[in-house]
Amino acid sequence: MYQVKTYNAIAQAGLNTFTQNYTLNQSEHPDAYLIRSVNLHQQTLPESLKVIVRAGAGVNNVPVDQATANGTAVFNTPGSNANAVKELVIALLIISSRNLMAATSYSAKHTEADVSQRTEHDKTKFNGTELLGKTLAVIGLGHVGSLVANAALTLGMNVIGYDPYLSADAAWNIAKQVQRAATLKDAVKHADYVTVHVPKNEDTLNLIGPDELAAMPAGANLFNYSRIGIVNNAAAVAALDAHHLTHYYTDFGEPQLANRDDVTVTPHIGGSTIEAEVNGATQAAKTIMTYLETGNVKSAINLPDLTVPFNAAYRFTVIHDNVPNMVSQITSKLAAANLNIATMANAAKHQTAYTIIDVDALDHQNSQQLITALNAIPAVTRVRLIANA
Numbered sequence: 001m002y003q004v005k006t007y008n009a010i011a012q013a014g015l016n017t018f019t020q021n022y023t024l025n026q027s028e029h030p031d032a033y034l035i036r037s038v039n040l041h042q043q044t045l046p047e048s049l050k051v052i053v054r055a056g057a058g059v060n061n062v063p064v065d066q067a068t069a070n071g072t073a074v075f076n077t078p079g080s081n082a083n084a085v086k087e088l089v090i091a092l093l094i095i096s097s098r099n100l101m102a103a104t105s106y107s108a109k110h111t112e113a114d115v116s117q118r119t120e121h122d123k124t125k126f127n128g129t130e131l132l133g134k135t136l137a138v139i140g141l142g143h144v145g146s147l148v149a150n151a152a153l154t155l156g157m158n159v160i161g162y163d164p165y166l167s168a169d170a171a172w173n174i175a176k177q178v179q180r181a182a183t184l185k186d187a188v189k190h191a192d193y194v195t196v197h198v199p200k201n202e203d204t205l206n207l208i209g210p211d212e213l214a215a216m217p218a219g220a221n222l223f224n225y226s227r228i229g230i231v232n233n234a235a236a237v238a239a240l241d242a243h244h245l246t247h248y249y250t251d252f253g254e255p256q257l258a259n260r261d262d263v264t265v266t267p268h269i270g271g272s273t274i275e276a277e278v279n280g281a282t283q284a285a286k287t288i289m290t291y292l293e294t295g296n297v298k299s300a301i302n303l304p305d306l307t308v309p310f311n312a313a314y315r316f317t318v319i320h321d322n323v324p325n326m327v328s329q330i331t332s333k334l335a336a337a338n339l340n341i342a343t344m345a346n347a348a349k350h351q352t353a354y355t356i357i358d359v360d361a362l363d364h365q366n367s368q369q370l371i372t373a374l375n376a377i378p379a380v381t382r383v384r385l386i387a388n389a
């Protein structure tokens with residue numbers, strides 16, 4: 001029986017994906033965490049923990065280095081809530097261009113008589129503009145940014161994209177009408193609207209700061225539906241005060257953003273749709289089951305891709321440092337245990353490597369001694385033995 005600990009509100013439909021081999025929230029020694037935005041940085045991860053899956057995109061709440069040192073794989077569920085964010089950003093583009101925040105609360109602020117008599121007179125206060133022909137800069141063209149860029153094209157906008165690290169797979173998703181900018185400043189210099197869709201990491205902190213804001217034309221509107229810190233909020237407030245920026249929309253609150261008519265803070269609702277939550281939880285549950293039952297890895301944050309069909313009776317998986325001579329040390333332990341290797345594969349990502357070894361036969365005593373011997377190899381962080389179900 002595998003033990004899963006969940007944090008945050010995880011969609012029941014996703015939890016229902018787990019088979020009867022999984023128990024939820026009943027053990028102090030979980031094999032897996034299924035999480036959303038809980039901040040794990042202050043936690044010591046339990047030794048039992050083999051995998052953390054973030055239902056959603058951002059993994060800045062996960063101590064990835066600690067997880068790697070603990071031999072814990074970290075995954076997210078790429079794209080599971082991207083459509084939800086796209087629809088929200090498109091809604092905010094329309095809200096912003098048509099002054100809808102003020103216009104839709106108009107009737108609530110007036111008496112019945114006012115509303116019937118004054119609407120024709122008052123409508124001039126709510127004049128808007130159209131998105132057709134306006135320019136949108138999309139910074140980051142991954143799962144969310146590509147959808148936003150493509151949707152904005154269908155509204156007749158000129159779309160300029162900036163993503164120097166765009167993967168080949170992601171590039172296939174972007175309509176050819178999206179113009180490519182060579183630099184961030186080039187992307188924003190003619191933009192009426194700028195929207196940021198990059199991961200939060202040390203390179204993207206303050207990605208939009210005073211210089212980038214100054215590069216935007218006067219009157220631009222800014223959207224941060226990525227993470228707090230990617231836009232330098234102090235610089236955004238200064239640009240608003242100087243009437244250089246017209247409006248700042250963000251999913252992440254901070255005291256300096258409160259009580260301003262030119263700032264809209266939504267309460268981190270980018271991925272909060274029923275569909276996105278079910279997608280994320282279902283994808284997360286499947287990722288946990290695949291990893292625990294086969295050891296196969298696809299698109300982990302801290303492990304290399306490695307997928308080997310599991311046809312043998314037993315599988316050893318070994319997470320270790322990416323240093324010379326590891327495979328020979330591992331295989332020599334199997335040879336010493338007189339075990340014949342049916343299949344073996346190894347891959348590396350940055351400082352971490354991963355080895356899968358399948359064997360056809362194994363007795364219990366043999367296996368315990370072998371696990372101890374493999375764990376004793378310096379630079380090995382986690383050894384697992386998986387029996388083929």
Ligand SMILES: NC(=O)c1ccc[n+]([C@@H]2O[C@H](COP(=O)([O-])OP(=O)(O)OC[C@H]3O[C@@H](n4cnc5c(N)ncnc54)[C@H](O)[C@@H]3O)[C@@H](O)[C@H]2O)c1
Binds near residue numbers: 078271
């Ligand atoms: N508000 C929400 O509820 C919500 C929901 C989903 C995702 N997000 C956040 O949105 C962001 C994007 O998510 P995603 O799923 O599209 O991620 P993704 O990994 O699919 O795409 C991110 C893209 O940013 C690009 N990138 C990285 N550094 C860059 C830089 N310095 N300049 C320009 N581009 C850069 C990458 O190459 C990649 O194509 C993340 O921060 C995620 O946490 C927020």
Ligand SMILES: O=C(O)[C@H](O)COP(=O)(O)O
Binds near residue numbers: 055058059268270271
């Ligand atoms: O990174 C994400 O997927 C979003 O920020 C959504 O976060 P949530 O799952 O806590 O709503």
